[in-house]
Amino acid sequence: MSxxxxxxxxxxxxxxxxxGHIESLKSVTEKLNLSKVLVIPNKVSPLKDLSVASSLEKIKMLEIAFKDFKEIEIEDYELKKEGPSFMIETLQYLDKKLGKKKHFLLIIGEDSFQSFHRWKNYQHIIKMTSLLVMNRPGLKNDLTTKAIELHQDCIENTYGDxxxxxxxxxxxxINPNPASSTHIRExxxxxxxLSEGLDDDVLKYLQEQKIYNKDD
Structure with a gap:
């Protein structure tokens, strides 16, 4: 496949x-020489608390963060749909939109991989994609080991060219940045x-809009 x-x-x-998001995605994009990456913000994650930032604020922050990355596009499908965001439904939507000849590389962090078995229809997600797991610092290795054992039949050690x-x-x-959205909000x-964890222009925007301290 091309x-x-x-x-x-x-x-x-x-x-x-x-x-952490920006540098990790940039690293994977360059490492694999990808010509197109869709960044898909969700509105309601089934496995997380409700977001503080609005859909429009998320889009704006993402546009600012990736303004110099020609390979990266923002896909707002999950922000527009009602209810929780499930990756299986997003992939089915993209399948129809982009055509089945496309090969999706689903990029997730090691922390997400540890709980991947809790994702809706996770086995079908694997069948529809190649799942790329990025290492992340500060995690319990035993949880990753358990996840590997659970998905042992699907693990590939190399991907050649x-x-x-x-x-x-x-x-x-990759060489991951340990930044955390939760730590930043707290x-x-x-x-x-903030300076250590956020892009300068993203920081300027969220402070101007008072996204995380609107009671001030």
Whole structure:
């Protein structure tokens, strides 16, 4: 398959989008020479609390964060739909929109992989995509080991010259930034935490809009 037929999929709450998201996605995009990656913010995650930022604020922060990345597009499907966001439904929507000849590379962090068995129709998600798992610092290794054991039949140790297969799980080694959206929200008045974890222009926008301290 031509590399141009691969489409990266990177979903999340992005509440807010931080350097960990940006640097990880940039690293994977460059490492795999991807020509198109869809960043898909969700409105209601089944496995997380409700977002603080509105849909419009998320879109704006993502546009600011990825303004210099020509390969990255923002897909707002999950923000527009009612109810919780399920990746299986998003993939089915993209299948119809982009055509079945496209090969989706679903990019997730190691933390998400640890709970991947809780995703709706997770086995079908694997069949529809190549699952790319990025390492993340500060996690309990035993949970990753358990997840690997659970999905053992799908694990591939190598991907050659970007030769990805649907129904397989690959581990992508990057140099991850430990930034956390939760830590940023909980320390919204600590300028050092914000400067360390957020893109300068994203920080400027969220402070101007008072997204996480609207009671001030």
């Amino acid at each position: 590399k141009k037929d691969y489409i990266g999929i990177f979903g999340g709450s992005f509440d807010p989008i931080h350097k 970007n030769n990805f297969k649907k129904g397989k799980i690959y581990f992508i080694k 320390n919204i008045d600590d300028q050092s935490v």
